[in-house]
Amino acid sequence: xxxxxxxxxxGPLIDQHTGSSSVPIYQASTFHQAxxxxxxxxxxxxFGNPTRKALEETVSCLEFAKYxxxxxxxxxxxxxxxxxxxxxxxxxxxxxxxxxxxxxVTEMFPRYGIEYTFVDETDLYAWKKAIKQNxxxxxxETPSNPLLTVTDIRGxxxxxxxxxxxxxxxxxxxxxxFQNPIKLGVxxxxxxxxxxxxxxxxxxxxxxxxxxxxxxxxxxxxxxMLGNMLPPYDCWLILRGIKTMxxxxxxxxxxxxxxxxxxxxxxxxxxxxxxxxxxxxxREIHFSQAGSGGxxxxxDLGSYENVKDFFAHVSIPIVxxxxxxxxxxxxxxxxxxxxxxxxxxxxELGVTDGLVRxxxxxxxxxxxxxxxxxxxxxxxxxxxxxxxxx
Ligand SMILES: Cc1ncc(COP(=O)(O)O)c(C=O)c1O
Numbered sequence: 001x002x003x004x005x006x007x008x009x010x011g012p013l014i015d016q017h018t019g020s021s022s023v024p025i026y027q028a029s030t031f032h033q034a035x036x037x038x039x040x041x042x043x044x045x046x047f048g049n050p051t052r053k054a055l056e057e058t059v060s061c062l063e064f065a066k067y068x069x070x071x072x073x074x075x076x077x078x079x080x081x082x083x084x085x086x087x088x089x090x091x092x093x094x095x096x097x098x099x100x101x102x103x104x105v106t107e108m109f110p111r112y113g114i115e116y117t118f119v120d121e122t123d124l125y126a127w128k129k130a131i132k133q134n135x136x137x138x139x140x141e142t143p144s145n146p147l148l149t150v151t152d153i154r155g156x157x158x159x160x161x162x163x164x165x166x167x168x169x170x171x172x173x174x175x176x177x178f179q180n181p182i183k184l185g186v187x188x189x190x191x192x193x194x195x196x197x198x199x200x201x202x203x204x205x206x207x208x209x210x211x212x213x214x215x216x217x218x219x220x221x222x223x224x225m226l227g228n229m230l231p232p233y234d235c236w237l238i239l240r241g242i243k244t245m246x247x248x249x250x251x252x253x254x255x256x257x258x259x260x261x262x263x264x265x266x267x268x269x270x271x272x273x274x275x276x277x278x279x280x281x282x283r284e285i286h287f288s289q290a291g292s293g294g295x296x297x298x299x300d301l302g303s304y305e306n307v308k309d310f311f312a313h314v315s316i317p318i319v320x321x322x323x324x325x326x327x328x329x330x331x332x333x334x335x336x337x338x339x340x341x342x343x344x345x346x347x348e349l350g351v352t353d354g355l356v357r358x359x360x361x362x363x364x365x366x367x368x369x370x371x372x373x374x375x376x377x378x379x380x381x382x383x384x385x386x387x388x389x390x
Pocket of ligand 1: 073076098100145171172191192193194205206322337382
């Protein structure tokens with residue numbers, strides 16, 4: 001089955017009992033047991049629910065995985081995976097990482113006696129150098145948030161296999177439309193489905209898929225114990241969003257590629273970070289493992305003051321935490337997605353006070369560009385001495 005077909009038929013499309021053209025919202029906490037002393041497929045919604053199952057099957061199909069689990073948010077999914085490491089384990093993670101994952105690792109791992117090391121994700125040797133005797137897992141995000149750095153998935157997987165390490169990837173930015181890490185040998189794929197998979201900025205959700213039965217059993221048990229599963233109505237909304245994910249994303253990517261190219265030429269923009277740009281670091285690796293540059297780009301306006309002037313004059317994108325909606329979303333990583341990272345480390349990472357992240361929606365690309373350019377007219381300084389193209 002090709003991707004376009006999988007999006008519609010990858011999971012159950014119709015209700016097996018009534019034939020309804022959309023899987024119903026099984027809004028029930030529990031299920032009548034015809035034989036009270038015998039088990040049956042659905043017992044209690046925390047353990048399993050038909051609407052959630054339909055979503056889990058659909059996403060597993062899209063990601064070439066056998067098993068899938070739907071969680072209440074991307075962070076619920078990330079924590080369900082990461083908190084399954086044990087006392088004394090060591091985990092290696094990319095340094096350009098979503099702020100919430102950073103906070104989970106730096107604040108909760110020490111309480112459970114789990115060691116961690118952040119590495120420069122673009123340097124395969126850095127991953128290798130960080131491996132210790134007690135290393136158990138590798139966690140990557142590519143392209144990363146917010147600087148769109150690229151990790152060589154195949155390279156990291158090869159390393160992990162050699163040292164018998166579990167590989168985990170946050171595939172939120174690329175989605176199964178453009179990047180299929182399971183096919184590249186990754187063990188666990190995580191999504192914040194709040195973003196492109198749902199696509200309408202009206203649900204928070206997380207997904208985890210794997211091909212490994214043992215990992216799947218652990219995830220199922222974790223979800224059951226922590227009770228952090230996605231409610232039926234939200235599962236239904238995501239199932240609905242998935243059907244149009246490809247056509248939405250194609251337009252969003254087209255817009256992002258166009259905007260990145262134009263912003264790169266603008267005198268008030270110091271740098272543009274977008275894997276689709278010719279000079280982006282890791283571009284070649286990115287396109288060897290992904291099908292597009294994605295719909296998110298980050299650009300540098302040089303200072304907080306410039307960002308303030310810019311945000312005050314944009315009218316098409318909303319200014320908000322999040323990405324992946326049909327509407328364009330501008331955000332300010334310095335005080336939004338990455339605020340939890342201590343300032344010194346944030347600056348070392350390159351998450352400076354001039355950075356703006358844009359998630360392109362499906363609006364007309366010229367309307368979007370004109371709106372951004374109009375706002376840039378209000379940015380006072382044009383002190384770009386040396387344009388940094390990455
Ligand atoms: C790359 C990435 N992973 C995970 C998350 C967390 O997802 P959620 O907000 O659904 O918990 C986010 C949220 O912005 C994200 O950008």
